[in-house]
Amino acid sequence: MTQQLFAVARHIYLIDPETGAFKEYNAEDWSSTISGALIPSTHKIYVTTTFNNLWEISLANNNVRKISWDSWSSCNTLVAVPDDSSECSFKLFAFCHKLWLIDDPNTGHCTDFLGGYTDIWARVNAAAAVGQKIFATTSANNLWCVDTITKEAKQLGSGALAYTGGKLLAFCYGLWEINTNNGDYTPFFDKDSEEAKRSWLGVKAVTVIDTCVYVVAGDQLLALDTI
Known part of the structure; x- marks a missing residue:
């Protein structure tokens, strides 16, 4: 069965995770x-x-x-x-x-x-x-x-949390991988990479399909491959 993203905004939408194309699922006001x-x-x-x-x-x-x-x-x-x-x-x-x-x-x-x-x-x-x-x-x-x-x-x-592939990710000012046994955390991205400079404070929602985390940040839909 094809998996889709389910987004609740003013209306409800189904989003193709590969292309970003979307269609309205329900036209009622869900704001x-x-x-x-x-x-x-x-x-x-x-x-x-x-x-x-x-x-x-x-x-x-x-x-x-x-x-x-x-x-x-x-x-x-x-x-x-x-x-x-x-x-x-x-x-x-x-x-x-x-x-x-x-x-x-x-x-x-x-x-x-x-x-x-x-x-x-x-x-x-x-x-x-x-x-x-x-x-x-x-x-x-x-x-x-x-x-x-x-x-x-x-x-x-603190922010949003997502769990995939044995990893618990926390979207804060940075993106962190959390040790679920003791709460220790490490940066998800290499500290010298461009991705490490991104702020995740604007994250509104996250969801997971397989090993990919889909993130609504500001007015963007981002796909984060955890592999």
Whole structure:
């Protein structure tokens, strides 16, 4: 199956990652979108908005429906985490004033996953799943790791995060590769290269297809080959 980029702007677009050509997928106004996450096993995308809504977009049948109206405007980030190494099923998490497990995506029903850390999770601005762990950056410039199996949360350490080919990348002023065991980080590019001089502060969104990271920076769509 051909893979495409899914972009939520004022409208929703599908983008060819090879050519950059795009077509409109949904013509409704999505400018109130805060966060979104894809559940690969169901081919469904979940989106939160400033109007306190949680939406479901089914790529399988092109159906869009509003799931619930609640306090979804406080959701900074949605992230999908595989249930096991086979990645046949996923859990959907929401970072709000707490870390919530959306245990029934069909209705938007949530349970308090960790039972605390309210001040910390309200500051989350980006998150990515690495196996069954969630790595999250906060506006306080900290990197956190949440183990969804043991429910252990620990501070390791900012911008956007992407995981591909065994590498966790952090888009900050520079582009860094993070050691997921201890939070150590090294520059992704050779320090003498032209790429190392680029600032990534303007990054708005990132997503991964195979070993390539696609980045929306300013008004540009960039492709970063991690190999």
